[in-house]
Amino acid sequence: MPGEELELIRSSLLDFLTRELSGREQEFEKIGIPRDFVEKLAQQGFLAAAIPTELGGSGLDRPAYFTILMNIARFSGSAALRVMLLNGVIYRVLKKMGKEEIVRDIISGASSISIDTSLFTKFWAAGKEKFFVDPQAPMSIFMLDGQIVLARVSLKGSREFRPLGFRGLKFGDPQFEVSERVAAIKDSGKFVDSLMAEISGDIAAVAIGMSEAALEKAMEYSRVRKAFGVTLSSFQPLAFPLSIMSVQLKTLREFLLSDSGRSAADMIGIRELAADFAVVSSKQALQTHGGYGYIEDFGVEKFYRDSLALNSLFGEKIHSMTLLAKEYYGEEAGNL
Numbered sequence: 001m002p003g004e005e006l007e008l009i010r011s012s013l014l015d016f017l018t019r020e021l022s023g024r025e026q027e028f029e030k031i032g033i034p035r036d037f038v039e040k041l042a043q044q045g046f047l048a049a050a051i052p053t054e055l056g057g058s059g060l061d062r063p064a065y066f067t068i069l070m071n072i073a074r075f076s077g078s079a080a081l082r083v084m085l086l087n088g089v090i091y092r093v094l095k096k097m098g099k100e101e102i103v104r105d106i107i108s109g110a111s112s113i114s115i116d117t118s119l120f121t122k123f124w125a126a127g128k129e130k131f132f133v134d135p136q137a138p139m140s141i142f143m144l145d146g147q148i149v150l151a152r153v154s155l156k157g158s159r160e161f162r163p164l165g166f167r168g169l170k171f172g173d174p175q176f177e178v179s180e181r182v183a184a185i186k187d188s189g190k191f192v193d194s195l196m197a198e199i200s201g202d203i204a205a206v207a208i209g210m211s212e213a214a215l216e217k218a219m220e221y222s223r224v225r226k227a228f229g230v231t232l233s234s235f236q237p238l239a240f241p242l243s244i245m246s247v248q249l250k251t252l253r254e255f256l257l258s259d260s261g262r263s264a265a266d267m268i269g270i271r272e273l274a275a276d277f278a279v280v281s282s283k284q285a286l287q288t289h290g291g292y293g294y295i296e297d298f299g300v301e302k303f304y305r306d307s308l309a310l311n312s313l314f315g316e317k318i319h320s321m322t323l324l325a326k327e328y329y330g331e332e333a334g335n336l
Contacts, residue, residue, distance in 0.1 A: 006257070009064050013071050016044055021075045025299055028076050028168040039109055041083070046072070048107045050087040055100060056107045057087075063257045066205040070253070073209025074216075077306035078168025080206045085115060085133065088199040093119075093141055096191060097150055097183035102139075113150075114174065116142035119192060120314050135160065135172035139182075148185040148192075151178045165302070165309025196316065197264040200271035201256060203314050207271075207278035207307065208253050214278075214303040215249060218242055218285035238288060245281050252277060265327035268320050275314070278307035 020040055021028075028034075041047040050065040051057025060068070065087065073080035086106065090113055094100045105111035114137040132140070135158045141150050153176035160172035185191050219242055222232040233239050252274050282303040286293040293300045325334035 006063060006067055009060075010067050010071060012044075013046060013068055016040075016046070017071065017075050021079075025076060025302075026296060028078060029296070029302060030167070032170060033076070033079055033082060033168045035109070037079070038082070041079075042107055042109070047083060048086060048091075048103070049083070051091050051103060051107070055091075056104045057091075062201060066201055066256055069202060069205035070209035070212065073206045074213040076168055077206065077210050077302065077310070078166045080209060081166050081310075082169060084199070084202045084206055088202040089115060089119070089195065090141065092195055092198065093148060093185070094150070096185055099150060099183050111139060112137040114140040114142075116140070117313060118143045119148065120196070120316075131161070132172055132174055134170055135174040136170070140174075140176065143188065146188055148188045150182045150184070152180040152182065153177065154179045163309060164312070165306040167302075167305075196314070196320075197268060199314075200264075200267035203310065204252070204256050204267075204271045204274035207274040207310060208249065208256065210303045210306055210310075211245075211249050211274070211278045211281040212253075214282040214285035214300065215242060215245055217298075217300050218288040219246075221289055232288065241284055242288070245277075245284060248277060249281065263327070265324055269324055271314075272317065272320055272324075275307070275311050279304070279311060282307045 020037060028037075038047065045058040046068050048055075048057035049060045049068045050062070051059070053059040069080050069084055072083060086103075090106065091100065091103050094102055102111070102113075106113060112134055114132045114134045117131045117133065119141070132142070136155055138152060138155075139150065140153050141148065143149070153174075156175045156177060158172045158174040160170060163169075163171045219233070222238055222242065225232045227235075252270065256270055256274070282300070285300050286304050289298060289300050292298050296302070322334055326332055
């Protein structure tokens with residue numbers, strides 16, 4: 001997509017987010033993402049940005065979709081993750097099952113699907129507790145006996161968690177009975193490896209958006225906050241790291257948005273770099289604010305929490321780094 005069109009999408013989205021979300025960020029964190037906001041995202045074509053038009057989506061290309069994720073994440077990591085899960089995970093799972101038509105009802109709000117997070121990481125798969133996003137949904141995608149299963153479920157109860165990050169989403173351990181097994185993916189291991197590679201750019205976009213917002217808040221604060229009679233931006237130990245991080249962020253963003261036939265290894269690499277950078281940059285922003293950074297009303301600490309949660313949900317680092325080492329060595333490497 002040409003740069004002018006990308007800028008038009010970005011400008012339109014920022015206008016929408018400023019109008020609908022600005023000042024409501026803490027509301028999203030405390031009570032969850034309101035249904036009316038999700039409906040408006042769908043009406044504007046942002047909710048199902050990368051889903052084909054014949055299924056009710058916008059059918060945008062990857063740079064446009066990544067731009068949408070980045071800018072939503074600047075306001076709310078939770079809202080960006082919801083969009084990413086629909087476009088990057090739910091749609092791809094349903095498509096693999098040959099049930100992609102179900103996504104129409106999700107986009108329209110007529111239905112919803114809970115997702116077992118063990119699809120993303122072996123950490124949760126190894127645990128006894130299940131950790132679902134949207135645990136009270138009438139349909140569910142979950143792991144069962146090594147298969148990825150789509151089923152209509154009858155909910156018997158749900159123990160909800162207050163997670164470290166992405167508090168605008170609902171997480172829980174639901175107890176349900178399967179009323180109808182709709183479809184399944186038998187070779188789940190191979191599919192999950194493919195899925196994680198395919199959504200690398202999605203994860204990077206969310207991480208970059210959160211980093212942008214955190215660094216912007218840090219630099220704005222450093223320009224006005226004074227210590228010893230001068231602004232914080234006057235001090236090298238603060239101004240220099242924030243400046244070099246801004247350059248690193250620009251490099252990550254331009255690499256991702258110029259995506260053109262990049263290898264799976266390159267995309268995994270940008271995912272790992274962006275996810276790690278989100279933690280480092282948001283921590284720097286937190287420290288720049290001092291004690292005020294830990295106050296929720298300043299809107300900084302959530303980026304640190306969300307960046308840690310992003311790495312926990314999608315952070316199969318050993319596996320990712322093994323794939324990278326094999327790609328760039330041209331042989332097996334880093335396996336001891």
